[in-house]
Amino acid sequence: MAGAQTNQRFKVLKSAEPTGTVIVMSFEDGREARYLQRRSQMRWSAMQMDLTETLCVSSQAAARCELTLPLVVADGLFIWTKHPEASRLGQEVMYLPGGGQPKQHLVEQQGVHFVSIEEQQRLGSRTLAGLKGRLSCDKFEWLTNVPNVPGRVLPTALSVASWSGETNTSTLETNVAENQAVNGGFDVQLSILNGNTYQIDNATYYTAFAGSPALVSQGPATLVTHDKQGELCQTTFNMSLGKTTQIINELREEIKNVTPVQGPFPIDILTRIEFSMKGIATNAESATFAGAFE
Amino acid sequence: MKPLLMVGWALSFGLIFQAKAETIGDFAKLNRLSQVIRGHGPTQGERAELETALRLGNGARFLETKTDQYLASDQHAFKMRVRLEELFRLKTAARLLGREGGSPSLFESEYHEKNALTYLFTEMGRQNRSWDDLLIAKDYRLFPSERFAVIQGIGVNDYGFMAALIPDLKSLSGTYSSELSNETHRDVRFSGNDPRVAGAITTSRFMTRFVTTGLNKNRKRAAEVFRVFLCDSMSAAIPSTEGKDDQIFDLMLPHDQSMTENEIRTMAQQSDSLHGSRPDCNACHFKLDPMGRTFLTSPFALSAQASPGALSFKRGQQIVKVPVKGIGELGAAITQQPEYVSCQVDHFWSWFMGSRHKLSDARRAQLSAEFDRVGRRTNDFIKILLKQPEFFELGRLMSEAEIRAQHVKTFLKKCQDCHKDQYNSNSDDGSFPDFTKWPIGGSADEMARWTRKISRAMDLAHDGESPVMPPRTAPWRTSLREVNLLKSWIADGAPDETGRRTVAP
Numbered sequence: 001m002a003g004a005q006t007n008q009r010f011k012v013l014k015s016a017e018p019t020g021t022v023i024v025m026s027f028e029d030g031r032e033a034r035y036l037q038r039r040s041q042m043r044w045s046a047m048q049m050d051l052t053e054t055l056c057v058s059s060q061a062a063a064r065c066e067l068t069l070p071l072v073v074a075d076g077l078f079i080w081t082k083h084p085e086a087s088r089l090g091q092e093v094m095y096l097p098g099g100g101q102p103k104q105h106l107v108e109q110q111g112v113h114f115v116s117i118e119e120q121q122r123l124g125s126r127t128l129a130g131l132k133g134r135l136s137c138d139k140f141e142w143l144t145n146v147p148n149v150p151g152r153v154l155p156t157a158l159s160v161a162s163w164s165g166e167t168n169t170s171t172l173e174t175n176v177a178e179n180q181a182v183n184g185g186f187d188v189q190l191s192i193l194n195g196n197t198y199q200i201d202n203a204t205y206y207t208a209f210a211g212s213p214a215l216v217s218q219g220p221a222t223l224v225t226h227d228k229q230g231e232l233c234q235t236t237f238n239m240s241l242g243k244t245t246q247i248i249n250e251l252r253e254e255i256k257n258v259t260p261v262q263g264p265f266p267i268d269i270l271t272r273i274e275f276s277m278k279g280i281a282t283n284a285e286s287a288t289f290a291g292a293f294e
Numbered sequence: 295m296k297p298l299l300m301v302g303w304a305l306s307f308g309l310i311f312q313a314k315a316e317t318i319g320d321f322a323k324l325n326r327l328s329q330v331i332r333g334h335g336p337t338q339g340e341r342a343e344l345e346t347a348l349r350l351g352n353g354a355r356f357l358e359t360k361t362d363q364y365l366a367s368d369q370h371a372f373k374m375r376v377r378l379e380e381l382f383r384l385k386t387a388a389r390l391l392g393r394e395g396g397s398p399s400l401f402e403s404e405y406h407e408k409n410a411l412t413y414l415f416t417e418m419g420r421q422n423r424s425w426d427d428l429l430i431a432k433d434y435r436l437f438p439s440e441r442f443a444v445i446q447g448i449g450v451n452d453y454g455f456m457a458a459l460i461p462d463l464k465s466l467s468g469t470y471s472s473e474l475s476n477e478t479h480r481d482v483r484f485s486g487n488d489p490r491v492a493g494a495i496t497t498s499r500f501m502t503r504f505v506t507t508g509l510n511k512n513r514k515r516a517a518e519v520f521r522v523f524l525c526d527s528m529s530a531a532i533p534s535t536e537g538k539d540d541q542i543f544d545l546m547l548p549h550d551q552s553m554t555e556n557e558i559r560t561m562a563q564q565s566d567s568l569h570g571s572r573p574d575c576n577a578c579h580f581k582l583d584p585m586g587r588t589f590l591t592s593p594f595a596l597s598a599q600a601s602p603g604a605l606s607f608k609r610g611q612q613i614v615k616v617p618v619k620g621i622g623e624l625g626a627a628i629t630q631q632p633e634y635v636s637c638q639v640d641h642f643w644s645w646f647m648g649s650r651h652k653l654s655d656a657r658r659a660q661l662s663a664e665f666d667r668v669g670r671r672t673n674d675f676i677k678i679l680l681k682q683p684e685f686f687e688l689g690r691l692m693s694e695a696e697i698r699a700q701h702v703k704t705f706l707k708k709c710q711d712c713h714k715d716q717y718n719s720n721s722d723d724g725s726f727p728d729f730t731k732w733p734i735g736g737s738a739d740e741m742a743r744w745t746r747k748i749s750r751a752m753d754l755a756h757d758g759e760s761p762v763m764p765p766r767t768a769p770w771r772t773s774l775r776e777v778n779l780l781k782s783w784i785a786d787g788a789p790d791e792t793g794r795r796t797v798a799p
Contacts, residue, residue, distance in 0.1 A: 053508070162592070164594050166507050172385070172405050172502075173385055173502055173503040180507060180594075181507060181508075181593035182594050184593065184594055186595075186598065204458065205595070205598070207594060222507075222508035222593065224591055232587075232590055234508065234511070234590065236508030
């Protein structure tokens with residue numbers, strides 16, 4: 001019985017090769033599997049941000065903004081490269097948790113990856129020119145304190161002290177789901193692209209929440225900036241991801257027909273999150289699992 | 295020597311006990327010291343040692359030595375941690391150990407054990423730290439606890455939480471970083487006047503427990519700081535989380551939102567006078583909003599940029615307002631208020647004396663001075679409490695009348711929590727009498743007048759069907775049980791603790 005075989009030990013080996021990071025699961029019993037990815041095209045997606053409240057300017061002028069970020073949908077999977085049964089070679093490694101539970105994919109399926117500050121920072125010198133996010137608004141008074149009049153001159157560069165996104169979720173302290181700020185960035189640096197668009201250059205700190213990117217949230221986003229007097233103030237937006245969801249669904253269809261490849265993706269999405277989702281801590285030298293791999 | 299024996303005594307001495315207290319024997323003393331400090335009774339060996347000491351006439355010295363030993367024990371440090379967890383309405387270690395049924399997942403226990411706040415709480419007793427450190431400590435032990443951030447989706451861990459202030463933690467914290475830390479923890483220290491950090495309230499665990507949103511504007515956090523450190527409970531008086539989570543969560547949920555933020559803000563700006571057009575909102579928000587501002591830049595992790603705000607509250611009819619540059623200064627400002635000192639004395643009193651003894655105003659003042667005298671050090675102050683005559687006095691049962699009066703006062707305290715800061719347009723000086731000080735208003739006539747008003751305000755005649763109090767804007771409603779409690783109490787002539795009527799029925 002395959003399911004009865006438990007506690008299969010393996011190591012996760014990573015090696016940097018010209019084609020990118022090679023990730024291999026090496027089992028104690030001699031089997032080996034290699035990590036490959038399927039990736040979609042990159043698409044730009046615009047998320048609508050409607051100003052609901054600003055404490056930065058006295059006029060409650062509504063503003064409509066768009067946060068535009070490139071995104072891809074990617075899948076990861078391990079493919080058997082050494083296996084005593086020839087028929088398994090080239091097939092996907094499946095995880096059998098045992099206890100009558102169904103087989104599982106080993107890594108997250110069809111994960112959505114926005115190109116955002118975190119990619120910029122992770123890639124360091126390999127900066128993704130032309131792939132920086134953008135923030136466009138019909139009115140920028142809340143951000144710049146410059147009245148929305150013809151011929152206005154917006155500052156060429158500025159910084160958002162804190163950009164936070166809300167999600168409805170629970171924490172280990174309360175176990176009660178409530179809206180809460182969970183991700184975002186500090187000192188998010190913007191530089192002007194044109195009369196109604198700022199480019200998002202970087203942030204001195206960001207945190208992403210359970211795999212979603214720093215600046216994207218399902219719930220409202222709150223930006224802390226400076227008012228005319230130079231004092232901190234906040235502006236809150238309702239986010240709507242409608243169009244983005246549509247793009248994601250299209251890309252998800254698309255990757256079903258893509259052949260898995262190893263190698264550099266423009267965005268080097270490492271698999272830690274995906275691993276972790278199955279409980280594999282990748283810093284572990286080796287991991288033991290209750291359950292088997294087939 | 296079962297403590298239950300005391301019940302018998304109490305029954306016979308019952309009501310006359312307050313004045314002339316009986317203390318317990320030496321073995322019972324050792325037992326009480328051990329129970330209260332360590333959470334379990336003395337060992338067989340310790341009893342034998344006490345016997346010997348008593349024979350040699352060294353009983354008192356022996357108990358003193360034992361007190362010091364117990365205070366130096368890990369169990370004491372752990373008990374203080376649990377008390378603090380309860381005070382902050384966090385999940386307590388006792389719960390996690392499964393004593394309350396259900397065992398925690400591995401992640402849960404690792405998360406609750408290994409974080410900067412749990413560590414600080416434990417250090418209070420272990421290192422005899424100054425109690426003020428809960429608000430002003432600048433040193434932390436940080437734990438990476440990487441997995442929670444990713445798997446349980448709870449935002450950031452200690453490393454991620456502090457990484458904006460300590461950049462080299464960043465590479466070890468972001469959920470996308472590929473290399474993990476091999477460190478088990480890291481000790482960090484900020485300068486003594488760093489406006490960005492403030493002991494317990496700038497920890498990941500605190501901010502994860504008390505989350506914020508664009509609408510909430512850190513008021514939940516501010517309310518918690520007021521409740522824990524200034525004993526100013528703006529929602530309701532709640533003893534602890536044990537078994538009462540539902541009640542607490544009801545209270546935490548946002549209340550009436552009929553008023554726009556803009557209106558609140560306008561009022562907050564006029565907050566130097568409490569007579570705004572909506573004084574009912576302002577009464578709490580003139581305190582919450584300026585304090586909430588100090589958290590403004592740190593919604594999900596701690597920001598490297600301090601956010602100015604203010605500590606503001608009412609002392610009698612006077613408004614105290616201390617502008618601060620950030621949370622760090624806020625913490626320090628709180629420790630300078632007399633309200634903070636007496637509030638902490640109250641916490642200690644209830645931990646070490648329980649409800650057996652009420653703390654009078656004079657005793658509170660005296661103990662507050664002692665708290666200062668010992669540099670507000672945790673164990674040093676506990677030792678002072680253990681030397682108070684009340685500590686070894688026999689417990690006693692409360693009479694029916696006392697229990698009833700206490701229930702009524704506990705309820706009326708919730709009204710008082712709001713009224714103390716409100717403007718009353720129906721009175722000459724704008725003030726309210728304290729409903730928990732009987733006779734309300736100072737005389738039998740006034741008491742009668744006020745019970746009628748309370749009756750009307752709560753619509754007791756119709757079982758609380760359309761009450762005007764608490765107002766719609768309050769974060770809580772009266773339960774039917776409370777309506778019945780008040781209704782029967784007033785119908786019986788509003789009896790006090792001795793069972794004596796304060797008004798004619």
